[in-house]
Amino acid sequence: MTPADLSSTVLHAVRRAVDEDALRAPVPARVRVERTRPGGSGDYACAVALQLAGPAGIPARGVAEILRERVAGAPGIGRVEITGPGFLNFTLDPTAGGAARSGRVREVLEKGPRYGWGTTCAGQVHQLHHRREVRAAVVAGAVAKLLRAQGALVRTSCEEAPDPDWARLGVTVDAHGRPPVPLGETRPVPAGATAGELLERLGADAARWGLLRPAGHDHAALGGELLVQGEGNPxxxxxxxxxxxxxxxxxxxxxxVTGVYEQSADVPAPALHSALDDHPGVLAAAALHQAPDRLARHLETLADSFLDFQGVTPPLPAGDEKPSAAHRSRLALAEAAGTVLAGGLSLLGISAPDHL
Known part of the structure; x- marks a missing residue:
C-alpha cells in the first residue's frame, strides 16, 4: 500500500463515518499521511482526527476511535493505533492486501447482485406508511427493498387508495387507509408532479432516480437533465x-479470457477496491437510516472509480498481446464492479441494461 492508497483509505473512512452519522464534520478534500518519525509507532501517521475534532465537537481521540473502527482490517493495513492527543498510526501488512482483495472479488462474483445483503435488520418488523404522493410512495418502496435486503419483514401502507400510475413506477402498496395506531411516516419533500406526468416526461427509470437520488429533505430535480446521455448525468x-x-x-x-482474480496479479485500483469494500456498509446504513439516497451516491462513486480504472488499466489484451494473469484479474474486477452496480440499481428499482 502506497501513501496515496493509505490517504484514500482514510478519506473513505471519514466519508463513511459522516454518511453513517457517526461523525458530523465536513469531509476534507484530501487526507495527509506521513512517514512516522524516528521513535514513533507504525509506518505512517495521520493527524486528520485533530483536524476534524473542532467541527465535530468531540475530542480528537474520540474522532480517532470512530475512524479506527472503519480503517482497521482494510486491505494492506495490519494495525491501527491511536497515540498522543489523537494521531492515527498505521502499520502496513503488504501480504494481506492481495488476499483480501482477491477474496472480496470472489465473494462478489459468488453472491452476484445480492453481494452486500446482510442480517442487520433480521427479526425486525417494519410498517412503512406514506401519503398519497408519488415521491413518498417511491421512497417508501425503495426503503422496503433495502430493509428486506437486511433481513427485515416489511409492510407498506398509504393513507388513501394508491394512484394507479404508481404501478408503472414499480410501486406496490400492501394496504391503504388510516392505521389504527399512529405510525412513523415517510415524508420527503413532495415531487410537485404526479406519477403520470413524470412517466410521460422522463420514463420510469429516470423518474425513480430523480425521486430517490436527493436526500428526503431536499427538493427532487426532475428536469430533462435526467435524460442527457453524458457524464454530467449521474x-x-x-x-x-x-x-x-x-x-x-x-x-x-x-x-x-475468463475473469479470475489472482492474488499474485493484484490490481492497483485502490478507489475501486474501497468502493467494493464499502458496499455492504452502505446498504446497511441506507436501510437503518431509511435513506436510499445514500445508495444512489455510492453507486456514483463506484461508477466513477470503475471508469477511471478501466481507462488507465485496460482489462483486456490489445493487439498481439497475449492474455496474462494480470488481464484475468482486471477482468474479474471489472465483472465485480458491474455486478455491484446492477445489484444496487435493482434495489433502487432501476433497470441495468447490458447495452446503452
Missing part, C-alpha cells in the same frame, strides 16, 4: 459503467 454514468463492465466480460469471452 444516472447515465452509473448505467454506462455497468454496460461497459458487461461489454468487457462479453469481449473477454470472445477472446477466450
Amino acid at each position: 444516472l447515465f454514468l452509473v448505467r454506462y459503467a455497468h454496460a461497459r463492465a458487461r461489454a468487457l466480460v462479453r469481449e473477454g469471452a470472445r477472446l477466450g
Whole structure:
C-alpha cells in the first residue's frame, strides 16, 4: 500500500463515518499521511482526527476511535493505533492486501447482485406508511427493498387508495387507509408532479432516480437533465459503467479470457477496491437510516472509480498481446464492479441494461 492508497483509505473512512452519522464534520478534500518519525509507532501517521475534532465537537481521540473502527482490517493495513492527543498510526501488512482483495472479488462474483445483503435488520418488523404522493410512495418502496435486503419483514401502507400510475413506477402498496395506531411516516419533500406526468416526461427509470437520488429533505430535480446521455448525468454514468463492465466480460469471452482474480496479479485500483469494500456498509446504513439516497451516491462513486480504472488499466489484451494473469484479474474486477452496480440499481428499482 502506497501513501496515496493509505490517504484514500482514510478519506473513505471519514466519508463513511459522516454518511453513517457517526461523525458530523465536513469531509476534507484530501487526507495527509506521513512517514512516522524516528521513535514513533507504525509506518505512517495521520493527524486528520485533530483536524476534524473542532467541527465535530468531540475530542480528537474520540474522532480517532470512530475512524479506527472503519480503517482497521482494510486491505494492506495490519494495525491501527491511536497515540498522543489523537494521531492515527498505521502499520502496513503488504501480504494481506492481495488476499483480501482477491477474496472480496470472489465473494462478489459468488453472491452476484445480492453481494452486500446482510442480517442487520433480521427479526425486525417494519410498517412503512406514506401519503398519497408519488415521491413518498417511491421512497417508501425503495426503503422496503433495502430493509428486506437486511433481513427485515416489511409492510407498506398509504393513507388513501394508491394512484394507479404508481404501478408503472414499480410501486406496490400492501394496504391503504388510516392505521389504527399512529405510525412513523415517510415524508420527503413532495415531487410537485404526479406519477403520470413524470412517466410521460422522463420514463420510469429516470423518474425513480430523480425521486430517490436527493436526500428526503431536499427538493427532487426532475428536469430533462435526467435524460442527457453524458457524464454530467449521474444516472447515465452509473448505467454506462455497468454496460461497459458487461461489454468487457462479453469481449473477454470472445477472446477466450475468463475473469479470475489472482492474488499474485493484484490490481492497483485502490478507489475501486474501497468502493467494493464499502458496499455492504452502505446498504446497511441506507436501510437503518431509511435513506436510499445514500445508495444512489455510492453507486456514483463506484461508477466513477470503475471508469477511471478501466481507462488507465485496460482489462483486456490489445493487439498481439497475449492474455496474462494480470488481464484475468482486471477482468474479474471489472465483472465485480458491474455486478455491484446492477445489484444496487435493482434495489433502487432501476433497470441495468447490458447495452446503452
